[in-house]
Amino acid sequence: MLEIDGLRKRYGDKTALDGVGFTVRPGEMFGFVGANGAGKTTTMRIVMGVLDADSGEVRLDGRPVTYDDRRTFGYMPEERGLYQKMKVAEQIEYFGRLHGLAPAAARSATAALIERLGLVERRDDAVEALSLGNQQRVQLAVALVHQPAVLILDEPFSGLDPLAVDALAEVLKDRAAAGVPVIFSSHQLDLVEQLCDSVGIISAGRMVAYGPVGELREREGRGVLRVVVGDAAPGWADGLPGELTREGDRDVLLCEEGDDQDILRTAIGAGRVEHFGRRQPTLAEIFREAVA
Ligand SMILES: Nc1ncnc2c1ncn2[C@@H]1O[C@H](COP(=O)(O)OP(=O)(O)OP(=O)(O)O)[C@@H](O)[C@H]1O
Numbered sequence: 001m002l003e004i005d006g007l008r009k010r011y012g013d014k015t016a017l018d019g020v021g022f023t024v025r026p027g028e029m030f031g032f033v034g035a036n037g038a039g040k041t042t043t044m045r046i047v048m049g050v051l052d053a054d055s056g057e058v059r060l061d062g063r064p065v066t067y068d069d070r071r072t073f074g075y076m077p078e079e080r081g082l083y084q085k086m087k088v089a090e091q092i093e094y095f096g097r098l099h100g101l102a103p104a105a106a107r108s109a110t111a112a113l114i115e116r117l118g119l120v121e122r123r124d125d126a127v128e129a130l131s132l133g134n135q136q137r138v139q140l141a142v143a144l145v146h147q148p149a150v151l152i153l154d155e156p157f158s159g160l161d162p163l164a165v166d167a168l169a170e171v172l173k174d175r176a177a178a179g180v181p182v183i184f185s186s187h188q189l190d191l192v193e194q195l196c197d198s199v200g201i202i203s204a205g206r207m208v209a210y211g212p213v214g215e216l217r218e219r220e221g222r223g224v225l226r227v228v229v230g231d232a233a234p235g236w237a238d239g240l241p242g243e244l245t246r247e248g249d250r251d252v253l254l255c256e257e258g259d260d261q262d263i264l265r266t267a268i269g270a271g272r273v274e275h276f277g278r279r280q281p282t283l284a285e286i287f288r289e290a291v292a
Helices: 040-048 067-071 088-098 103-116 132-144 162-177 189-195 213-219 260-270 283-291
Strands: 002-011 014-024 029-034 055-060 073-076 150-153 182-185 198-203 206-212 224-230 243-247 250-255 272-279
Touching: 002 040, 014 040, 014 055, 014 198, 014 206, 029 040, 029 162, 029 189, 029 283, 040 055, 040 073, 040 150, 040 182, 067 073, 073 132, 088 103, 088 132, 103 132, 103 162, 132 150, 132 162, 150 162, 162 182, 162 189, 189 283, 198 213, 198 283, 206 213, 206 283, 213 283, 224 260, 250 260, 260 272
Parallel strands: 029 182, 029 198, 073 150, 150 182
Antiparallel strands: 002 014, 002 055, 198 206, 224 250, 224 272, 243 250
């Protein structure tokens, strides 16, 4: 289990992190989201030991994380770091060896990742000759080649085409299913909602919402009330909050505020109530609310 506890970090008089904490269990996929400059990269750098926190602690399985632990982590930094002149397969293999894989193991892990990430035709190209999206795939392969015990990925999906997004999502799901805690940051909230077991929303260096996606959706917003009424007289909703539209031959009222019972009584008085319920907020709606 990876525990991030009370991290604080200042750059000069700028507070980047103001007590950031969360826990990622084995097999859990954690989505780290926040506006630009909120503190995601700073947090991940501290987890990786690239940067020291002013205070707070990172623990693995209950004890402070060490240099040797971190060697078993897979990290995709925000500032991508590949050797531009080195060939794709050679490079992935090289990083596998750096992380302690034997030559044969590095070779077979490289071949498997090249296949999975759609790089077969590029395996003998120098990195500098690749498109940015393909360089990104190589960067991912480098983070994954040694079968990391923990995965920390800074915006791994940015710049990938939809096929590469699917391929990466499958690889991450596999790693999580093998018991690896996976943390990735992203601005693609639909992807985070779809992939992650839990989410942390950071704003100005503080966690403003954190928990399993389903729980956040239940907890963080009442959602929008949707009322569907058939055979209602025109103007029935004039005194009510919200927006009235037509769907086929029915009226649909969407309200974010107002008293549910008043609205229900008015709708029953107006016509045939076919649906009355709240839609749970999406992660994007929770995010906007949380960072507002
Ligand atoms: N080396 C640095 N020197 C001074 N300030 C820094 C430095 N690195 C980051 N900051 C500041 O710390 C804050 C957090 O930055 P960080 O890069 O962690 O945010 P982020 O959530 O990763 O943003 P983005 O989504 O844009 O990548 C920002 O205000 C940033 O300007």
